[in-house]
Amino acid sequence: MTVRAGIVITGTEVLTGIIGDRNGPWLSDRLRDLGVDLAHIVIVGDRREDMAAALGFMRDEGMSLIVTSGGLGPTADDLTAEVVGEFQGRAMVLDEPLEGRIAEILKPLAARFPHLDMEAIRLGNRKQAVIPEGATILEPVGTAPGLVVPPADSAGQGAPIVVVLPGPPRELQPMWQAALATQTMRAALDGAGEYRVRVLRLFGIPESEIAETLRVAEGQGVALERLEITTCLRRGEIEIVTRYEPDGEAVYEAFEATVRERHADTLFSDDGSTIDQQVAALLRGEVPLGVREPAVRPVVPGAGGRTVRTIATAESCTGGLLAARLTDPPGASAYVLGGIVVYANATKVSQAGVDAALIERHGAVSVQVAEALAEGACRRLGAEIGVGITGIAGPTGGSEEKPVGLVHLSIAGPGEGRLTRSLTLPGGRADVRERTTTVAMHLIRRALLAL
Amino acid sequence: MTVRAGIVITGTEVLTGIIGDRNGPWLSDRLRDLGVDLAHIVIVGDRREDMAAALGFMRDEGMSLIVTSGGLGPTADDLTAEVVGEFQGRAMVLDEPLEGRIAEILKPLAARFPHLDMEAIRLGNRKQAVIPEGATILEPVGTAPGLVVPPADSAGQGAPIVVVLPGPPRELQPMWQAALATQTMRAALDGAGEYRVRVLRLFGIPESEIAETLRVAEGQGVALERLEITTCLRRGEIEIVTRYEPDGEAVYEAFEATVRERHADTLFSDDGSTIDQQVAALLRGEVPLGVREPAVRPVVPGAGGRTVRTIATAESCTGGLLAARLTDPPGASAYVLGGIVVYANATKVSQAGVDAALIERHGAVSVQVAEALAEGACRRLGAEIGVGITGIAGPTGGSEEKPVGLVHLSIAGPGEGRLTRSLTLPGGRADVRERTTTVAMHLIRRALLAL
Numbered sequence: 088m089t090v091r092a093g094i095v096i097t098g099t100e101v102l103t104g105i106i107g108d109r110n111g112p113w114l115s116d117r118l119r120d121l122g123v124d125l126a127h128i129v130i131v132g133d134r135r136e137d138m139a140a141a142l143g144f145m146r147d148e149g150m151s152l153i154v155t156s157g158g159l160g161p162t163a164d165d166l167t168a169e170v171v172g173e174f175q176g177r178a179m180v181l182d183e184p185l186e187g188r189i190a191e192i193l194k195p196l197a198a199r200f201p202h203l204d205m206e207a208i209r210l211g212n213r214k215q216a217v218i219p220e221g222a223t224i225l226e227p228v229g230t231a232p233g234l235v236v237p238p239a240d241s242a243g244q245g246a247p248i249v250v251v252l253p254g255p256p257r258e259l260q261p262m263w264q265a266a267l268a269t270q271t272m273r274a275a276l277d278g279a280g281e282y283r284v285r286v287l288r289l290f291g292i293p294e295s296e297i298a299e300t301l302r303v304a305e306g307q308g309v310a311l312e313r314l315e316i317t318t319c320l321r322r323g324e325i326e327i328v329t330r331y332e333p334d335g336e337a338v339y340e341a342f343e344a345t346v347r348e349r350h351a352d353t354l355f356s357d358d359g360s361t362i363d364q365q366v367a368a369l370l371r372g373e374v375p376l377g378v379r380e381p382a383v384r385p386v387v388p389g390a391g392g393r394t395v396r397t398i399a400t401a402e403s404c405t406g407g408l409l410a411a412r413l414t415d416p417p418g419a420s421a422y423v424l425g426g427i428v429v430y431a432n433a434t435k436v437s438q439a440g441v442d443a444a445l446i447e448r449h450g451a452v453s454v455q456v457a458e459a460l461a462e463g464a465c466r467r468l469g470a471e472i473g474v475g476i477t478g479i480a481g482p483t484g485g486s487e488e489k490p491v492g493l494v495h496l497s498i499a500g501p502g503e504g505r506l507t508r509s510l511t512l513p514g515g516r517a518d519v520r521e522r523t524t525t526v527a528m529h530l531i532r533r534a535l536l537a538l
Numbered sequence: 539m540t541v542r543a544g545i546v547i548t549g550t551e552v553l554t555g556i557i558g559d560r561n562g563p564w565l566s567d568r569l570r571d572l573g574v575d576l577a578h579i580v581i582v583g584d585r586r587e588d589m590a591a592a593l594g595f596m597r598d599e600g601m602s603l604i605v606t607s608g609g610l611g612p613t614a615d616d617l618t619a620e621v622v623g624e625f626q627g628r629a630m631v632l633d634e635p636l637e638g639r640i641a642e643i644l645k646p647l648a649a650r651f652p653h654l655d656m657e658a659i660r661l662g663n664r665k666q667a668v669i670p671e672g673a674t675i676l677e678p679v680g681t682a683p684g685l686v687v688p689p690a691d692s693a694g695q696g697a698p699i700v701v702v703l704p705g706p707p708r709e710l711q712p713m714w715q716a717a718l719a720t721q722t723m724r725a726a727l728d729g730a731g732e733y734r735v736r737v738l739r740l741f742g743i744p745e746s747e748i749a750e751t752l753r754v755a756e757g758q759g760v761a762l763e764r765l766e767i768t769t770c771l772r773r774g775e776i777e778i779v780t781r782y783e784p785d786g787e788a789v790y791e792a793f794e795a796t797v798r799e800r801h802a803d804t805l806f807s808d809d810g811s812t813i814d815q816q817v818a819a820l821l822r823g824e825v826p827l828g829v830r831e832p833a834v835r836p837v838v839p840g841a842g843g844r845t846v847r848t849i850a851t852a853e854s855c856t857g858g859l860l861a862a863r864l865t866d867p868p869g870a871s872a873y874v875l876g877g878i879v880v881y882a883n884a885t886k887v888s889q890a891g892v893d894a895a896l897i898e899r900h901g902a903v904s905v906q907v908a909e910a911l912a913e914g915a916c917r918r919l920g921a922e923i924g925v926g927i928t929g930i931a932g933p934t935g936g937s938e939e940k941p942v943g944l945v946h947l948s949i950a951g952p953g954e955g956r957l958t959r960s961l962t963l964p965g966g967r968a969d970v971r972e973r974t975t976t977v978a979m980h981l982i983r984r985a986l987l988a989l
Contacts, residue, residue, distance in 0.1 A: 100770035102579060103570060104563030105779055111581065112555030119554060126588050128553060130562065130579040137577050137599075144595045148588075162749055207750060257965060298613055299658060317584075319551035328556055400858075400879070406865030407851075407858030410879040414857030417933050417967055425885035427878055428851070428861040434876035434919055438889070468885055482868050514708065516868055 090279040092123045092152040093145040097167055098254060099132035101157070109256050110156040117263060119330070122279040123152065133164040142174045142249070150247045152275055154263075157254030159231035161211025168234060171249050172219030176239035179217050185224060185232060186216035192230050222251075225265045228258040235269045248275045280332065285339060287327040287346055288356035290529050294320050296350075297327060304345040313338045323525040324362070354378055355532070362528045363412065369535040370396050370422040370472075377532075396501055396535065399470035400426035401439045401460035403451065404478040404494060409524045424468045429460065439463030439475075450489070452477050454507055457495035465499050472500040472534065474527055480519045494523045498534040506534050541730040543574045543603040544596040548618055549705060550583035552608070560707050561607040568714060570781070573730040574603065584615040593625045593700070601698045603726055605714075608705035610682035612662025619685060622700050623670030627690035630668050636675060636683060637667035643681050673702075676716045679709040686720045699726045731783060736790060738778040738797055739807035741980050745771050747801075748778060755796040764789045774976045775813070805829055806983070813979045814863065820986040821847050821873040821923075828983075847952055847986065850921035851877035852890045852911035854902065855929040855945060860975045875919045880911065890914030890926075901940070903928050908946035909958060916950050923951040923985065925978055931970045945974045949985040957985050 094114050101108045111128045118125045126148060129141040138158075145153045158167030172179050189212045215231055218224065225233030231253040238246030250266045252259045266272055289297075297318045305311050315330040327346065331339050347354060355362065360376035368376050372394040400410045410426035413419060429435040432451055436443045440463040441456060449455045460475025478494030485491035490511060497507040508530060512522045532538075545565050552559045562579045569576045577599060580592040589609075596604045609618030623630050640663045666682055669675065676684030682704040689697030701717045703710045717723055740748075748769045756762050766781040778797065782790050798805060806813065811827035819827050823845040851861045861877035864870060880886040883902050887894045892910040900906045911926025929945030936942035941962060948958040959981060963973045983989075 098770075099766075099768045100777075100779075102566060102576060103768065103779070104566040105768065105777060106770055106772050107558070107563060112558060115553060115555040125553060126582070126585075127592065128581040130581075131577070134577075140595075140599055141578065144591075148591055161746075207753065208746070211749075257969075295659075302658065315550075317550045317554065317556065319549075319557055321557050326551075326556060328551075328554070399885075402858075405862070406870070406874070407853075407861030407877055407879065410858030411856070411862050411971075414879070414881060415968070419857070420881055423857070423879075423881045425879040425881040425889065426858055427889070428858065428865070428874075428876040430865060430871055430874045430876040431919075434850075438876065438878070438919065467889065468882075469888075517866070520862075520866075 090123045090152060090276060091148070091150050092118055092125050092154065093148065093150045094118075094125065094128040095138070095141045095145070095153060095155045096128065096130045097133060097138060097155060097157040098130075099134075099164075102130050102132040110252075110254070110259055113256065113260065114154055114156070114263070118154075119282070119284060121276060122282040123276070126150070133158060133166060135166055135170055138166060138170045139174060142171070146245070146247055149245070151245075152250070153247050154250045154252065156252050156259055159215065159233070159251065159253045161208070161215055161230070165214075167251055168218055171234070171236050171251055172222075175219060175236050175246065175249060176241040177219035177221055177236065180220045181213065182216050182218055182224065185218070186213055189215055189227060189230055189232070192227060223269045223271060225252070225262045225269075227253075228261050229253060229255060231258065233259075233262040233266065235266055235271050237271050248272070282330050283333060283336070283339070285329050285343070286356070286359050287329075287343065287354060288361070289325045289327070289350055289353045290323070290355055290362070290525075291353045292325065292350065294318060294325055297325060300346055300349050303349065304342050307341075307345065309341045309345065310338050311342065314342060316342075323522045355529070362525070362532060363416065366413070366528050366531050366535070367416045367419070367422075369532065370398055371418075372396065375536065395422050396472055397422055397424050397470045398472040398474070398531070399424045399464040399468035400474045400476070401429055401435075401464040402426065402474075402476045403429050403435070403460070404480040405476050405520050405523050405527075406430060408520055409474065409476065409527050412524050412528070424470045427464060427467065435460065438467070440467060452479055452489055452493060452495065454495050454497070454509060457497040458499070458505070458507060461497040461499035461505075470500070471502075472498065472531065474498055474531065476523060476527060478519070478523060480516045480523075482516055492519050494519070494526070496523070496527050496530055498530050501534070504534055504537065506530055541574045541603060541727060542599070542601050543569055543576050543605065544599065544601045545569075545576065545579040546589070546592045546596070546604060546606045547579065547581045548584060548589055548606060548608040549581075550585075550615075553581050553583040561703075561705070561710055564707065564711065565605055565607070565714070569605075570733070570735060572727060573733040574727070577601065584609060584617060586617055586621055589617060589621045590625060593622070597696070597698055600696070602696075603701070604698050605701045605703065607703050607710055610666065610684070610702065610704045612659070612666055612681070616665075618702055619669055622685070622687050622702055623673075626670060626687050626697065626700060627692040628670035628672055628687065631671045632664065633667050633669055633675065636669070637664055640666055640678060640681055640683070643678060674720050674722060676703070676713045676720075678704075679712050680704060680706060682709065684710075684713040684717065686717055686722050688722050699723070733781050733783060734787070734790070736780050736794070737807070737810050738780075738794065738805060739812070740776045740778070740801055740804045741774070741806055741813070741976075742804045743776065743801065745769060745776055748776060751797055751800050754800065755793050758792075758796065760792045760796065761789050762793065765793060767793075774973045806980070813976070813983060814867065817864070817979050817982050817986070818867045818870070818873075820983065821849055822869075823847065826987065846873050847923055848873055848875050848921045849923040849925070849982070850875045850915040850919035851925045851927070852880055852886075852915040853877065853925075853927045854880050854886070854911070855931040856927050856971050856974050856978075857881060859971055860925060860927065860978050863975050863979070875921045878915065878918065886911065889918070891918060903930055903940055903944060903946065905946050905948070905958060905960060908948040908960075909950070909956070912948040912950035912956075921951070922953075923949065923982065925949055925982065927974060927978060929970070929974060931967045931974075933967055943970050945970070945977070947974070947978050947981055949981050952985070955985055955988065957981055 234251040464473030481491035674686040685702040915924030932942035
């Protein structure tokens, strides 16, 4: 049986694009893991009638589960609990113990800001404790409680369960786990079918090649209609996400074999790992993530033990983005020694030790300078692997010979290894900078695997 | 008269969270500028019935305009044109001249990838030229044409206009401009009311203080019900966005005066400018953006001319994020000399010239090291302004004395100016890193304005 679900994201600030929504994608992933079929995400402002319309739409579409985010704060425009209560045919009642628990949470805040208006806080606190009768409370992670609201008998047949969560992702995410543990949710999810999800990631081919591969697989008799395949271009990589029921496993394996055969050189992940996770694991000296075949081995693995590889960067056009990306994972300090952002030519010379004559002769955007930057990063910071990047991010500064989007990347190390690539990337300034860091991550992986 | 609109974002890869949607927020901004009342954004997968349901929901909600994005590609799961055609009661017809124009666009692509399957490309090309009869074509920016599809007479009264745009933002944005120029759209927008939108930005107070200010304004008799006020926390800053009809101008001015009076020290923008734009303008030596009163002046402005200020960074926990943010605007090379990412202690010593004894005595995360990093950035890169950052981004590495989230920031320059701040930021690793760069931007602004 299929459990069909919808997500309602509330908040005028989200609808009007002032802040981006992070909850829709996150909840979408969680529902997928549960085998729930997500059909719609609706974003609405803080308007009673628009929120009610979104809930009604979800019911009409046959959802058995609706998840909302936002609108649980203490102010008058926080309407979600009330609108959901009415939607489910449940009266709103004050939960006094909950009011007390929220008051406890607010105490330290009040102590920190002594000039706050305590009466206003008390009223807001009380408002947050008024909930639909019969709802299950999800304890606040911030100050707002969440709710699991089953339909009242009066709500009519086929009415969905509504899970009401706060807007801040930091609060929503743990509270979603709490929601899953409730009796109401367990019963609702009991009917969810089991699905498997597999992800293949490729780098360095146009998306149309995947469309061709799908046709080839079909021609070979692979029953693709049993797989739900989504392909998309993301950060310069192609992701093929396939969702199928367990008895479609053999069909999936046949499809994956076709992809593997046609794209052996560009397929870099079949285990869900991202390029960032792969590079981190390689630098930490751990068993490499990525593809099962062809077997990939780190270069010169420590004799039986882990060999950490240290890395340093010297970036021009990316201005620190690669260093920021390398230091994104917790524990990056074990292998990232640091980096140099060499925006001005004088900085390239003084900080990365690039020969001024080299810049004079070939220009700052050249293969030679990229290589000198990689060497300089190694030498100056004492790292085993150095990454040098120089290019023209635009929108100005391009010429016929060196157009906007032209970038040179070079990896020095480990050991005597050297790897240099030049390419012209499409898009605007932000695209070029972002894509360049992705290319750099793939080059670092190749250098570490000696591919 | 109010023109009510909805946005339908299509694509399984968006619905399932594989890629984030950037079109909803962008279109939302454009509609706001036009005085159109956006009520709902619906995200649906590439499923015919779900797309049709979303369009039907919009019609039932009384929208006179629907904008769709995505689903215009050459493959079988690109369904938008067809679903919209059926929704509007219009037959699908092949537009042969359009087919020819798309073929011209594809020629260079085919030349670049000689091994592509030309028959498949021809079929996809033809599919993209099959459009609802009577629709206005928006010429492709990529390969996909957009459409403005008015309802057929058979579609029933009150049926909305549907503007069909491709998914890639680079294509969608110019094509939206083309859509606005069509006769059909002009007629639809003719009834849109005029709205004004004003944005105030504050830094360094809790959001609840704004709620209090709203109550104070109301108590002073400001008719807030005539303003649509949205407040939100974004990157550690508070934004107050107010939308009102032109005759609400006096009410808005009264409201703004109250905000100005109560938050003079934390209000940093009333002209729409962001902190990033303000810092860039100050470094370029331009007339400063920001608030009209109290008058803000750059320190030591050039005698009648522009004085560019050079800047360099030395970052530990932010790992290059601040340098990347400073180099984000085009033309940043005029004032950003570069930076040092001093992740390892040895790098702090060798690259930023921090005294090893200082690290030994106070620890790498200390006011003293932040100040030494700022000085080092100035000295090593020859910049007028140096920024030093050290802190504990987490999730590990914290202690009772130095908890996760503790960061020290220091600005050296211009001249003898010194500005240092220590604070403990909430949230996870990514939050701490991101927030720290925002605090740094505000400190740079203060240093440049000598506030």
